[in-house]
Amino acid sequence: xxxxxxxxxxxxxxxxxxxxxxxxxxxxxxxxxxxxxxxxxxxxxxxxxxxxxxxxxxxxxxxxxxxxxxxxxxxxxxxxxxxxxxxxxxxxxxxxxxxxxxxxxxxxxxxxxxxxxxxxxxxxxxxxxxxxxxxxxxxxxxxxxxxxxxxxxxxxxxxxxxxxxxxxxxxxxxxxxxxxxxxxxxxxxxxxxxxxxxxxxxxxxxxxxxxxxxxxxxxxxxxxxxxxxxxxxxxxxxxxxxxxxxxxxxxxxxxxxxxxxxxxxxxxxxxxxxxxxxxxxxxxx
Amino acid sequence: xxxxxxxxxxxxxxxxxxxxxxxxxxxxxxxxxxxxxxxxxxxxxxxxxxxxxxxxxxxxxxxxxxxxxxxxxxxxxxxxxxxxxxxxxxxxxxxxxxxx
Numbered sequence: 001x002x003x004x005x006x007x008x009x010x011x012x013x014x015x016x017x018x019x020x021x022x023x024x025x026x027x028x029x030x031x032x033x034x035x036x037x038x039x040x041x042x043x044x045x046x047x048x049x050x051x052x053x054x055x056x057x058x059x060x061x062x063x064x065x066x067x068x069x070x071x072x073x074x075x076x077x078x079x080x081x082x083x084x085x086x087x088x089x090x091x092x093x094x095x096x097x098x099x100x101x102x103x104x105x106x107x108x109x110x111x112x113x114x115x116x117x118x119x120x121x122x123x124x125x126x127x128x129x130x131x132x133x134x135x136x137x138x139x140x141x142x143x144x145x146x147x148x149x150x151x152x153x154x155x156x157x158x159x160x161x162x163x164x165x166x167x168x169x170x171x172x173x174x175x176x177x178x179x180x181x182x183x184x185x186x187x188x189x190x191x192x193x194x195x196x197x198x199x200x201x202x203x204x205x206x207x208x209x210x211x212x213x214x215x216x217x218x219x220x221x222x223x224x225x226x227x228x229x230x231x232x233x234x235x236x237x238x239x240x241x242x243x244x245x246x247x248x249x250x251x252x253x254x255x256x257x258x259x260x261x262x263x264x265x266x267x268x269x270x271x272x273x274x275x276x277x278x279x280x281x282x283x284x285x
Numbered sequence: 286x287x288x289x290x291x292x293x294x295x296x297x298x299x300x301x302x303x304x305x306x307x308x309x310x311x312x313x314x315x316x317x318x319x320x321x322x323x324x325x326x327x328x329x330x331x332x333x334x335x336x337x338x339x340x341x342x343x344x345x346x347x348x349x350x351x352x353x354x355x356x357x358x359x360x361x362x363x364x365x366x367x368x369x370x371x372x373x374x375x376x377x378x379x380x381x382x383x384x385x
Binding site: 214 | 296297300329331332334337338341342349352353356358364366368369370371372374375377
């Protein structure tokens with residue numbers, strides 16, 4: 001029995017740029033057999049990616065019945081943000097101020113929840129001037145990302161989801177993380193696409209049109225729509241699973257290898273509302 | 286005959302399982318009915334999974350002409366109609382690829 005706590009010292013920036021370091025810390029926390037202290041004292045910037053990846057890890061630590069402690073950020077603004085967005089409420093404290101109008105509360109979902117999607121749309125309505133078509137696309141994205149999370153991940157921790165509007169950059173970042181089996185295992189279990197040994201290959205396969213792990217069922221076009229729209233707006237789709245991070249840009253796919261495995265899948269999208277390039281309509285009806 | 290989405294699915298119009306309820310009715314009635322009207326009741330669907338499972342996958346079994354002749358859409362929002370066209374276009378393309 002361990003009597004001392006392992007300190008997981010978070011980096012200053014909990015953003016997707018630091019995904020290698022953050023997933024390594026998540027891996028360390030889950031692998032340690034004693035109490036864990038999540039030290040946020042040096043953190044000065046947090047994105048939805050950082051919130052959902054760490055929340056998934058915290059949830060797993062709780063499932064492992066580990067004693068978990070939290071050192072809040074020294075920076076008051078960051079501390080207040082974590083509290084506003086709901087991080088404190090989920091894991092540590094009970095009282096929480098109303099969340100900021102540019103952020104969508106961090107949420108743990110165990111099933112598709114139309115109320116959450118409605119909240120996202122309210123956020124869009126109150127903080128950003130975007131077209132009806134962009135709003136529709138947002139709703140569609142959140143629906144598809146959550147559907148994928150619940151359908152394929154076999155996650156015991158459900159899905160964590162968070163979104164944030166960045167007025168200075170005029171973009172929205174949405175991130176969904178599950179603590180499930182990951183894309184490689186999911187594809188391999190389905191037995192439909194051969195045996196993958198590399199996580200980056202599995203991720204690239206998963207976003208191909210028509211690829212689905214549903215047995216004897218159709219599917220596999222939801223992520224295709226998400227990828228196409230995100231890229232069309234000049235945004236970015238990033239998928240992290242196992243030890244791979246794959247960025248889908250307009251003209252290239254960038255693969256990065258992480259030093260540690262993330263147990264599950266994180267899908268992050270950066271969308272630039274109003275920047276969609278209108279495609280020729282395909283009229284059938 | 287008319288299939289009212291609200292009556293069949295209520296507010297659950299996101300997942301493939303939700304969409305399958307509509308597709309099951311369509312398939313049961315396909316040969317018996319001259320046309321099948323689907324009433325969306327002006328609700329916003331915004332789900333590729335639902336649209337694909339409810340109507341899109343018909344494109345893997347039937348031709349564009351057969352589908353347009355049989356399926357009539359009522360009270361569907363413009364954006365959902367565009368989404369449905371995109372989904373169906375993809376499925377018809379898959380069907381063509383398989384047949385080739």
